[in-house]
Amino acid sequence: MTADPATPGAPGTSASVAPHAAGSGPATDAAASLAARVLRHGRYEALAMLRNGEQLVLAIVLPLLALVALVITPLLDGFGPSRIDVAAPGVLALCTMSTAFTGQGIATGFDRRYGVLRFLSTTPLGRSGLILGKAVAVAGVLGVQLVVIGGTAVLLGWEPRTVGIPGAALLLLVGSAAFTALGLLVAGTLRPEATLAVTNLVWILLAAAGGVILPASALPAAVEPFVAVLPSAALGDGLRSALVDGSLDPVACLVLLAWATVASLAAIRWFKWS
Template identity: 85%
Template sequence: MSPDKMGDLASAPRGTAHPASETPGGQRGSAAALGTRILRHGAYEMLGMLRNGEQLVLAIVLPLLALVALVVTPVLDAYGPGRIDVAAPGVLALCTMSTAFTGQGIATGFDRRYGVLRFLSTTPLGRSGLILGKAVAVAGVLTVQLLVVGGAAVLLGWSPDPGGIVAAAILLLLGSAAFTALGLLVAGTLRPEATLAVTNLLWILLAAAGGVIIPAQSLPEAVQTFVSALPSAALGDGLRSALIEGAFDPLACLVLLGWAALASLAAIRWFKWS
């Protein structure tokens, strides 16, 4: 601080408010733009998820184990041209569920219990910024999963149809939106212990019989219609159509969009911040 400014402060009468602090460039300090705050919070949550051992197992280790198990066993022999061709899209759908639904649901549930959500919602980030930051974190973790799991699948002989890459990206985006909204709905309405139990149980049930790994059309006729309407089946079947046949599945996109809209509206209506 220059001697002139020191003299001005010393001569100011008691109780007089001092001017706001200035940056080295001479500009007054201010909060970052909303977009910057959202990206920073998303990066913070993403790193927190990747550093958490339990989350890392759920996001990376279990999908890799599932991929290897499906390739070395004859479980998927009747459902496509090759084991890896059917397994890889299903495991990518499983990654989306594990991060957007189970991982984000559990993290949000315990943040709600300890007052983190209520505190952050009163900061310049705000409630909308907090939710968008969580969506950014999900997208970041999912990108890491796609690189790791997709890379492992390629090493195992996977050759996805290039014509379906764009369709697959759209489906993954819609799937992450739908499952994030569902995870927030569960986390915002149930106690953390119940959220932990419900999200893990649903992850297991959907992975086993929700059309994620085994196509919904291959399940018993009595449950085909019900399973086909689930977001898990829409994502799994849509990714298989895109990455095996190079085809775009508009019905799968509509199902995922519908689940994302309904779950978001329900979360807005019933989500409790504390």
């Protein structure tokens, strides 16, 4: 006679599995540390961004197209030793903006709309863990961008100054913090549709005339002082200084640090979780 599946102890049912002995097994394992929870959430968000078609276009495809276009056109002639030397640092700055500001801002805005932020903030991850997880996700995606875009630039003839790589890494770290804070500020204060429009519009404006691709010094004298204090110009010019000249630009670091600090404080003050 066949055993009733609903009968306790019937073969093939969960009830037939012996319970864990006291003091052993997953049931009594200690809760994961905050660092572990942050890393797991960061990994989840990074994979979600890379699996999203629109995010992938913004993070990888558009920067690659921009890099190739800048190398084969004379737009950057006269601004450095070669087109690729000027283009590669600018496109890496563009990648930082795409991932930390536009991508994270849009994702956070819609998470906020559908109640995901409010739900996650009540879990053991907590609000601070959620924000740190997003920062980890940005760093992870940015690492993928650096490999893909940087590798493509090297194939196109780019030879960055190795002495400037540590300074460039510092600028990317502070720059990603500044743009992530700005993206969270926009996402936490505006409606998702407005966040989508604002982040995309700002990305286009900064990419075109924010000192990212073209150095701030190449812009009209009337606007150069204003553009020079933007985080986009500080990151673009700072990366060019590090990877082309091999020197760290302290002013660019201070500008990015100031934007990161002010934007973070503003996001803490005005961010709405629902």
